[in-house]
Structures are given as C-alpha cells and as structure tokens.
Amino acid sequence: MGNREDLLSGARRCLEERGWARTTVRDIAAASGGVSMAAIGYHFGSREALLNAALIEAIDDWGTRLGRTLASFGKADSSPAERYEAMWVAVIESFTADRTLWLATMEALVQAEHADDLRLYLAGGQAQGRQGLAALLRGAPENEVDAGAARTLGAVQMALFTGVMTQWLTDPGQAPTAAEVVTGLGALTGIVNAHE
Template sequence: MGNREDLLAGARRCLEEKGWARTTVRDITAAAGGVSMAAIGYHFGSREALLNAALIQAIDEWGTETGRALAGYGAPGSTPAEQYEAMWARIIESFTTHRKLWIATIEALLQAEHSSELRQHLASGQREGRRGLAALLQGVAEDEVQDATVRTLGSVQMALLSGVMFQWLTDPEHSPSGAEILEGLRAITAAFGPAGEKDPADAKDPAGSAVDTVG
C-alpha cells in the first residue's frame, strides 16, 4: 500500500481502538507503520479530514455488512413473521461480531455535526437504507418501492434498527431478541387497532362527555 492507503488503514484502527476524539496525529502515523506526519497534510489536509475519510470507509463497510446480514433471511416456506424474526436474529448477531463497525457509525453521527461532507454521506446512506429495508420487507426490487412506502415502512424499520443497535451496544444482557421485537410490534399494532378504525375518544357527545351507554 502507498502512504495514503496506510494512513487510512491506520486511522481506521485508531477509530476502532481509541475513538475519534482521542486519536492524535501521532497515533495515526504509528498505526500506519511510521508514515510521516507531513503525509497527513499532503494527502488529506488535516487530521480531521483523514479521520472523516476513514469513518466514511467504515460506514460503507457497515452498509455492505448489513446487506449481507439481511440477504436471504428466513428458511424456505417460513411465514412472514418467522422470516422477520430470522432477519432480526441476523442483525443482532452482527451487533456482536462487528461491534467496532457499528460503534464507528455512532462516531460518525457525532462528528457529522462538524463536517458537511460526512453529514451528506450519512444522509445519503440513510436514504439508501430506508429504501433497501422497505424493499426487503416487501419482497420487491428497490426501484419498485413507492416513495411513500420508503418514508413509512422504510423509515420505521430504520428507526427500529438504530434503536435496537443502541440497546445491544450498551446493555446486551437486557436487550430484545428477534422474537421479542416481533411481539413488541404486535403489541403496538394491537394498541392502535386496524387502519381506519375510529378512536374511542371520538365516541363523545358535543359537550365532550363520554356517550352514555347505559340503557
């Protein structure tokens, strides 16, 4: 590898071992095999730009890994519920086996506040992720998914993924399994009832009191 690739690899290792904020220029050059500090300025302009480039590389790898985790989930002939539970089992497994990679995405979110390039990359990845998840759950190609479905089904599934990820990274012992996530979604659905069903709060008289059902 050349100096640029060595620096990216070194920065990536530092991000995984020390995090963005605690990584110094000296740390990066040491992890890169003794590349000179001046090479950082030559190839990337600054320590921050190098670390952001390494983060973007890690995020791209995360997206690829997530796609692999979700590909072909569920046994042939299984029900949609069984397939959904199997999908979550794969995702949760990746939280453990690729913990550092998932932590890198949290680092990226924090640093995106100070880097428009990183923020744009994250936003683009989220858009792709929402569409990909919606397509996966519907069993269709991504270009067949309606935009409204991306903003509903895709967005909610992305929110679930992010929330479960945080729980597993901080408190795996008490975090939900795939089966528990499925049951939680069923409970939420039951609480709201079928689409189009009137809310009980609507059954009130004009004065606002509950309708008297006593004979």
C-alpha cells in the same frame, strides 16, 4: 499500498480500537506503519477528514456485508414473520460482531454536526437504507419501492434498528432479543390497530 491507503487502513484500525474522539494524529501514523504525520495533511487535509474517509469506507464495507446477509432472509421458504425474526437475529449478532464500527458510527453522528461532507454522506446512507429496508421487507427490488414506502416502512424499520442498537451498545444484558422485538412489534400493532 501507498501512503494514502496506509493512512486509511491505520485510521480504520484506530477507529475500531480507540474510537473517534480518542484517536490522535500520532495514533494514526503509528497504526499506518510509520507514515509521517505530515502525510495526513498532504493526502487528506486534516485528521478529521481522514477519519471521515476511513469511517465512510468502513461503513460502506459493513453495509455491503449486512445487506447481503439481510437479503438472504427474503428468499427462504419460511413465513414472513419467521424471516423477519431471522433478520433481527442477524442484525443483533452484528451489534456484537461489529460493535466497534457501530460505536464509531454513533460518534460520527455527533461529529457530523461539524463536518458537512460527513453529514451529507450519512444522510445519503440513511436514504439508501430506508429504500433498501423497504424493498427487503416487501420482497421487491429497490427500484420498485416508491418514496412513500421508503419514508414510512423503511424509515420506521431504520428507527427500530437504531433504537435496538443503542440498547445493545449500552446494556446488552437488558437489550431485547430478536424474538422480543417481534413480540413488541406485535403488541404495538395491536395498539395502533385499536385506534383505527
């Protein structure tokens, strides 16, 4: 690997171990195998730009893994409700297995207020996520899901993910299980349907 790749790898490791705010240029240089701190400026322009690039790379890798996992639930010979609960089991397992990445992503949301490139990347990722989630839940290819389904079904599912993730990151002992999420959604459906 060259210095650029070493810096990206070191920055990813720092994000996982230290988080966004506590990672220094010195930490990244050390985690990169001794690449000079000046190389950060040469290759990326700033610590923030390097951390943005490292986080984007990590999110892309994680998103690919999670997408493959979630897609596997749409092909089972079980009921839609069973597949939905199984999907939640996998998502909640990710909150534990990929905890540091989820935390870094939350930090990135705050940092995006000051970094247009990061905000645009995260917004694009959300748009793709809404489309992909709507497709997954409908059991259809993404290119067959209309914008309305992405803005309703996909967006609400993403909001559920974010809310449950926040609970798991702050208080895993009290956060809802997959079965409780499904039961809660059933109760909400009853409330919504009662107002029609």
